[in-house]
Amino acid sequence: MLMSSRHGALSTAMHAHYRAFSTATRRHTVMHAWVIDKYGDNSVLRFTKNASFPIIDYPNEVIVKVHAAGLNPIDINMRGGYGAATLKMKRDPLNIKRTDSEFPLILGRDVSGVIMECGLDVSYFKPGDEVWAAVPPWKQGSLAEFVVLSANEVSHKPKSLSHVEAACMPYVASTAWSVLVNTGGLNKDNCAKKRILILGGSGGVGTFAIQLLKSWGAHVTVTCSQNAEHLVRGIGADDVVDYTARPVEKTLKSLENFDLILDSIGGETESWALSLLKPWCGAKYVTLVTPFLRNTDQLGLADGMMRSGVTIATKALKHLTKGVHYRWGFFAPSGSALDEICELVDAGKIRPVLQEQFAFPRVPRAFQKVEGGHARGKTVVTVARVQGE
Numbered sequence: 228m229l230m231s232s233r234h235g236a237l238s239t240a241m242h243a244h245y246r247a248f249s250t251a252t253r254r255h256t257v258m259h260a261w262v263i264d265k266y267g268d269n270s271v272l273r274f275t276k277n278a279s280f281p282i283i284d285y286p287n288e289v290i291v292k293v294h295a296a297g298l299n300p301i302d303i304n305m306r307g308g309y310g311a312a313t314l315k316m317k318r319d320p321l322n323i324k325r326t327d328s329e330f331p332l333i334l335g336r337d338v339s340g341v342i343m344e345c346g347l348d349v350s351y352f353k354p355g356d357e358v359w360a361a362v363p364p365w366k367q368g369s370l371a372e373f374v375v376l377s378a379n380e381v382s383h384k385p386k387s388l389s390h391v392e393a394a395c396m397p398y399v400a401s402t403a404w405s406v407l408v409n410t411g412g413l414n415k416d417n418c419a420k421k422r423i424l425i426l427g428g429s430g431g432v433g434t435f436a437i438q439l440l441k442s443w444g445a446h447v448t449v450t451c452s453q454n455a456e457h458l459v460r461g462i463g464a465d466d467v468v469d470y471t472a473r474p475v476e477k478t479l480k481s482l483e484n485f486d487l488i489l490d491s492i493g494g495e496t497e498s499w500a501l502s503l504l505k506p507w508c509g510a511k512y513v514t515l516v517t518p519f520l521r522n523t524d525q526l527g528l529a530d531g532m533m534r535s536g537v538t539i540a541t542k543a544l545k546h547l548t549k550g551v552h553y554r555w556g557f558f559a560p561s562g563s564a565l566d567e568i569c570e571l572v573d574a575g576k577i578r579p580v581l582q583e584q585f586a587f588p589r590v591p592r593a594f595q596k597v598e599g600g601h602a603r604g605k606t607v608v609t610v611a612r613v614q615g616e
């Protein structure tokens with residue numbers, strides 16, 4: 228009997244079927260991909276027809292044929308070496324691959340595509356299923372014909388979206404979910420009367436977070452440039468503050484205090500944002516801009532983590548004495564979070580915000596676009612040609 232739950236067991240018949248499929252896809256040994264062989268500027272991006280075809284190393288893994296791949300600021304940062312030390316250790320902690328090099332490295336964190344092959348323990352997916360996922364930064368990315376992922380990182384794609392539209396969401400959605408739900412303690416049942424401030428509402432994380440919070444009934448205030456007001460109001464923002472008409476903190480202080488602040492800007496925002504929270508009510512400030520990976524890049528794993536630990540503890544304690552909580556927020560891959568988001572998308576409560584789409588040969592142009600900043604939603608690369616897209 229085939230179980231359809233994420234944790235279900237697989238029937239003997241299905242095992243046999245997947246083994247047969249596995250043999251069929253093993254005919255591939257190489258694939259097309261954009262890789263980097265060293266860290267640097269856009270010139271390090273190289274197209275190859277001979278990238279290694281991904282291999283299922285663990286029985287809970289799946290291979291996905293990539294139809295569309297989304298780009299994020301982390302791709303630009305990783306191209307330049309951001310997180311190299313930590314991510315390298317996370318990629319191969321036991322040095323099983325016995326190689327000093329992470330290259331050739333494939334970037335690209337969002338994928339929408341079709342399952343090509345399943346490991347023997349995978350029962351929730353089968354070849355041919357349309358799926359979406361955020362590829363963790365320690366894995367080979369989605370700017371390739373195929374990508375390998377753990378089944379628990381993958382989710383069935385919303386039926387109402389094309390692959391290009393679906394590729395707008397997984398990385399920013401998983402990040403927003405991790406920050407708002409896991410770190411911020413919000414969910415669909417406790418948001419109704421909450422006042423949330425999003426610093427940086429017009430980019431990938433912001434445009435997703437606004438819609439998630441509105442679908443849960445929160446009151447959402449957003450900061451963005453004046454020319455993004457129409458966009459953020461169109462996806463539900465209640466109050467919009469133009470951060471270019473300084474001082475933004477003065478305008479925000481004239482509003483009622485907030486229950487939670489999601490900061491996707493960082494830097495000097497920390498010096499004033501926490502004073503906008505309701506004191507002694509469990510209110511939280513969560514920032515996405517943290518020195519965590521930079522510390523380990525610069526100081527090594529042990530010293531870097533120690534420095535990060537001291538920094539976060541000092542700041543958390545300082546703000547706790549003023550009655551508010553200070554937190555760092557991080558992306559976390561989660562197929563089950565994407566399952567819940569899929570329902571909201573198919574119910575019409577969240578829509579993709581696609582700013583620009585690039586064909587696979589134009590990946591360097593897509594990087595330039597993201598690197599130029601001023602995002603208004605997402606940048607997506609089409610990898611496989613699909614009829615109608």
Ligand SMILES: NC(=O)C1=CN([C@@H]2O[C@H](COP(=O)(O)OP(=O)(O)OC[C@H]3O[C@@H](n4cnc5c(N)ncnc54)[C@H](OP(=O)(O)O)[C@@H]3O)[C@@H](O)[C@H]2O)C=CC1
Pocket residue numbers: 299300301399402426427428429430431432433450451452470491492515516517556557558600601602603604
């Ligand atoms: N810690 C983690 O695990 C993660 C961290 N992040 C980080 O979160 C940040 C946001 O990510 P993402 O949404 O994908 O980035 P985007 O590049 O998609 O969006 C950033 C947006 O912020 C706007 N902006 C810039 N400066 C300000 C400002 N001072 N006030 C308000 N808005 C501003 C930009 O538009 P304009 O300049 O025109 O105003 C742009 O629309 C990035 O720094 C990213 O690295 C993201 C995911 C995971």
